[in-house]
Amino acid sequence: MKKVKYILTVAVFVLVIFGLAAAGLILPDGAASASERRELAQMPEISAKAVFNREFSDKIETYFLDQFPARDTFRRINAIFRFYGLWQLDSDGLWVHGGAVYKSESKTDESQISYAATYYNSLIDAYLKDLNVYYTVVPDKSYFTQDLGYPHLDYDRIFEIMTTGVRGAEYIDIRDTLSVDKYYRTDTHWLQPELFDTVKRLGEAMGVGEYLTPEDEYTPHTLSPFYGVYLGQAALPIDPDELTYLTSAYTDTAVVTGPQYKADGIYDLAKFEGMDGYDVFLSGTQPVIEIQCPDARTDRELYIFRDSFGSSLAPLFTGAYKKITVIDMRYVTAGYLPNVVTFTPGADVLFINSTLILNTAMIMR
Amino acid sequence: MLFSGATFLYAFLPVVLVLYFLAPGVKAKNYVLLIASLVFYFFGEPVYVLLLVFSSISDWLHSVYIEKHRGERRAKIALISSIVINLGMLGFFKYTDFLIGTVNAILGTAIPKTGVPLPIGISFFTFQTMSYTIDVYRGRAHAQRDLGTMATFVCLFPQLIAGPIVRYVDVAAELEDRKHTLEGVALGIRRFAFGLGKKVMIANIMGELTQIFRESGDKSVLFYWLYAVAYALQIYFDFSGYSDMAIGLGSMFGFKFPENFNYPYISKSITEFWRRWHMTLGGWFRDYVYIPLGGNRTTKWKWLRNIAVVWILTGAWHGAEWNFVLWGVMFGVLLIVEKLWLGKLLEKAPAVIDHIYVLFIVVLSFVVFNASGLRGVVSDIGGLFGAGGIPLVSADAVYYLRSYAVAILAAVIGATPIPKYLYNKLREAPRVALEPLATGALLIVSTACIINSSFNPFLYFRF
Numbered sequence: 001m002k003k004v005k006y007i008l009t010v011a012v013f014v015l016v017i018f019g020l021a022a023a024g025l026i027l028p029d030g031a032a033s034a035s036e037r038r039e040l041a042q043m044p045e046i047s048a049k050a051v052f053n054r055e056f057s058d059k060i061e062t063y064f065l066d067q068f069p070a071r072d073t074f075r076r077i078n079a080i081f082r083f084y085g086l087w088q089l090d091s092d093g094l095w096v097h098g099g100a101v102y103k104s105e106s107k108t109d110e111s112q113i114s115y116a117a118t119y120y121n122s123l124i125d126a127y128l129k130d131l132n133v134y135y136t137v138v139p140d141k142s143y144f145t146q147d148l149g150y151p152h153l154d155y156d157r158i159f160e161i162m163t164t165g166v167r168g169a170e171y172i173d174i175r176d177t178l179s180v181d182k183y184y185r186t187d188t189h190w191l192q193p194e195l196f197d198t199v200k201r202l203g204e205a206m207g208v209g210e211y212l213t214p215e216d217e218y219t220p221h222t223l224s225p226f227y228g229v230y231l232g233q234a235a236l237p238i239d240p241d242e243l244t245y246l247t248s249a250y251t252d253t254a255v256v257t258g259p260q261y262k263a264d265g266i267y268d269l270a271k272f273e274g275m276d277g278y279d280v281f282l283s284g285t286q287p288v289i290e291i292q293c294p295d296a297r298t299d300r301e302l303y304i305f306r307d308s309f310g311s312s313l314a315p316l317f318t319g320a321y322k323k324i325t326v327i328d329m330r331y332v333t334a335g336y337l338p339n340v341v342t343f344t345p346g347a348d349v350l351f352i353n354s355t356l357i358l359n360t361a362m363i364m365r
Numbered sequence: 366m367l368f369s370g371a372t373f374l375y376a377f378l379p380v381v382l383v384l385y386f387l388a389p390g391v392k393a394k395n396y397v398l399l400i401a402s403l404v405f406y407f408f409g410e411p412v413y414v415l416l417l418v419f420s421s422i423s424d425w426l427h428s429v430y431i432e433k434h435r436g437e438r439r440a441k442i443a444l445i446s447s448i449v450i451n452l453g454m455l456g457f458f459k460y461t462d463f464l465i466g467t468v469n470a471i472l473g474t475a476i477p478k479t480g481v482p483l484p485i486g487i488s489f490f491t492f493q494t495m496s497y498t499i500d501v502y503r504g505r506a507h508a509q510r511d512l513g514t515m516a517t518f519v520c521l522f523p524q525l526i527a528g529p530i531v532r533y534v535d536v537a538a539e540l541e542d543r544k545h546t547l548e549g550v551a552l553g554i555r556r557f558a559f560g561l562g563k564k565v566m567i568a569n570i571m572g573e574l575t576q577i578f579r580e581s582g583d584k585s586v587l588f589y590w591l592y593a594v595a596y597a598l599q600i601y602f603d604f605s606g607y608s609d610m611a612i613g614l615g616s617m618f619g620f621k622f623p624e625n626f627n628y629p630y631i632s633k634s635i636t637e638f639w640r641r642w643h644m645t646l647g648g649w650f651r652d653y654v655y656i657p658l659g660g661n662r663t664t665k666w667k668w669l670r671n672i673a674v675v676w677i678l679t680g681a682w683h684g685a686e687w688n689f690v691l692w693g694v695m696f697g698v699l700l701i702v703e704k705l706w707l708g709k710l711l712e713k714a715p716a717v718i719d720h721i722y723v724l725f726i727v728v729l730s731f732v733v734f735n736a737s738g739l740r741g742v743v744s745d746i747g748g749l750f751g752a753g754g755i756p757l758v759s760a761d762a763v764y765y766l767r768s769y770a771v772a773i774l775a776a777v778i779g780a781t782p783i784p785k786y787l788y789n790k791l792r793e794a795p796r797v798a799l800e801p802l803a804t805g806a807l808l809i810v811s812t813a814c815i816i817n818s819s820f821n822p823f824l825y826f827r828f
Contacts, residue, residue: 002548003547004550004551005551005798005800005801006548006551007547007551008798008801009551009554009555009801009804010547010550010551011801012802012804012808012809013554013558013804013805015805016805016812017374017375017378018378018379019377020375020812021376021379024375035702049433050413052411052412054409054411057366057372057408060372061370061371061372062377064370064376065370065371065815065816066372068375068816071816074812074813074816074817075813075816075817076811076813077810077813078810078813078814078817078818079815079817080808081566081813081814086570086769086771086772087770087771088768088769088771088772089764090768090769091765092817106581106582106761107582149759149760149763149764149767150764151760151764190556197677199770235817249576252524271488281756290408305470315368339707
């Protein structure tokens with residue numbers, strides 16, 4: 001009996017250790033992880049320098065971890081062990097409530113928030129004095145779950161710093177136009193079809209409320225499955241979302257250009273199959289984009305300083321503005337801005353960044 | 366390379382096992398182990414591997430010379446030479462900057478530090494080689510004539526960098542001739558899987574909690590205690606898990622390494638705690654420092670001096686910082702107090718009081734141990750008792766207590782003999798596949814934790 005048990009123990013060990021080692025050798029290396037939305041480490045180059053400064057040993061461990069056979073399955077086992085074995089409330093800061101995944105960003109960095117306010121002021125002083133400047137702050141979805149007891153940003157403090165720190169711009173509060181169900185379950189972003197109240201609030205504050213495209217003039221289109229950024233990170237067995245984007249006569253005729261913009265139109269459907277499905281909106285990461293709206297109901301211009309939340313919001317202003325310039329200050333420096341954007345006096349400006357970006361605002365230069 | 370790393374588990378280990386079991390005879394197997402051990406060390410310390418080679422050759426030469434001149438004055442000189450070289454290496458790499466820093470702090474000087482990094486595992490392998498030459502001098506061991514075999518002992522990767530401290534006499538016979546049995550391999554696998562599980566499924570998770578505490582801006586008395594308990598559990602499961610893996614690997618390769626832990630957290634006195642915690646280090650200091658100084662068979666004052674010397678050295682062995690010395694002194698004082706009068710009181714007290722006393726002291730001691738210098742000690746110990754006006758409870762503390770409650774409870778139970786009792790029941794079960802399946806499940810879940818983990822240090826590497 002004992003001998004059989006020993007044989008089985010050795011067999012299990014060989015199966016697991018040698019089996020996975022062999023699988024790692026046989027299976028081709030992956031270039032990227034769709035679930036984690038990142039490129040995977042490749043086999044590091046061996047050189048005497050890399051070996052002796054221990055760079056090689058560090059990189060080879062990362063390579064083995066990244067290229068491990070059935071990596072997603074093992075990540076899922078780990079998540080199940082954490083959530084259902086140890087009953088942890090979160091794993092790597094990710095937690096689940098009501099079928100939605102959230103990420104705890106518990107450390108509010110006031111210096112970053114203050115930097116954002118000062119940064120807005122410097123842009124206003126340098127380029128936007130003759131324009132109508134507005135700003136808003138997009139609460140991330142944990143804003144709406146503060147009473148559940150999970151660690152979260154100090155939202156009161158963030159809004160206080162921003163509303164008292166920004167000068168020469170009108171603050172538009174959009175918090176009451178949003179709720180947790182207006183965000184994707186598996187992603188950090190909001191749902192475009194749920195933004196009409198928000199767009200109305202912003203549009204009315206900027207004086208274009210009556211020119212906004214009515215909700216019933218939009219046609220929803222669905223892309224599925226949409227694996228939100230949190231879904232891959234959490235590695236839990238949760239159903240993916242559906243991504244919905246809206247088209248109208250104004251979005252259909254909009255002409256979008258930019259130094260790095262390659263899509264034909266306001267939605268870049270090819271991006272849905274990429275690392276981040278949300279890049280469908282304005283083709284994701286872009287420093288500067290111009291949206292010409294020939295059929296717009298006004299001749300007004302709008303400049304949006306935004307993060308990815310602004311990507312899905314901007315198309316909903318195509319009926320109200322002749323030209324919308326969308327700028328992401330994470331990818332263009334303030335000093336370089338006049339080289340790529342000419343500001344028209346009298347135009348509207350909207351600063352719109354999420355609390356998550358404001359808490360790491362120093363990436364805006 | 367870490368035992369709990371993917372490179373070790375899924376590249377290094379399978380290759381070494383195949384080569385090892387293909388190699389004919391013990392001598393060839395020893396050479397496989399030696400080369401594998403040098404590669405293992407080279408992977409983490411490409412330059413310092415020369416130190417390991419030097420240490421092997423030096424102690425081999427010294428021991429052969431000592432044996433040749435046994436009973437002569439020259440043997441004693443060779444022994445002193447060997448000890449000076451070993452302690453010199455340890456002193457230079459581990460304590461030079463500590464001494465410079467201390468001199469600078471006391472005298473206000475600005476002597477630049479050397480900045481020489483500490484070779485991994487130097488405290489372990491220098492103690493092993495010292496015990497070897499001392500044992501040869503005392504006639505307890507024969508000098509190893511074969512340099513390759515000697516180097517295999519010094520460099521043996523399973524216990525090279527974090528113990529247990531294996532003495533030459535423990536494995537001398539096995540280095541020359543050992544049997545490889547199915548039972549030895551299977552039990553080794555089981556022990557290794559258990560150690561791996563302790564490390565990645567408990568210690569790393571407790572480590573995450575201590576890191577969260579350090580980074581939190583929402584400290585409270587409750588959070589300090591949560592941290593203290595988590596760290597005490599982390600260091601136990603980290604170190605004992607590593608020892609289990611080392612013992613398991615040794616068993617697979619036909620060696621029987623000494624035990625290093627025996628449920629220290631169930632002790633009823635600090636004296637008992639130290640008979641159960643890092644047993645090979647305690648045994649080393651007992652046999653090579655305490656007893657040669659006279660042990661307890663001397664005057665009371667000399668006996669107290671001997672205890673003090675051992676515990677100052679034990680503290681300093683763990684790290685070149687004053688908090689480690691304080692940690693050692695603290696245990697030295699407690700052991701003296703227990704031997705003089707507290708021990709008798711503890712014997713009469715209810716067991717629960719004894720356990721509370723030990724756990725309270727041990728948890729506090731590890732806060733001292735993990736503090737950043739003496740200022741850190743004051744800050745962290747103060748935090749446990751509300752110094753600095755911190756609140757009793759904070760939102761972060763409550764959240765992480767809730768989040769880690771089951772993990773902490775599992776770790777607390779895991780630190781007692783209960784899991785072993787349950788495991789033995791499992792072994793007695795008629796279903797023969799249960800134990801192998803449990804071992805396989807441990808390996809799979811541990812691998813899952815490793816694949817997802819970015820937090821995977823070994824605490825005892827720095828010693």
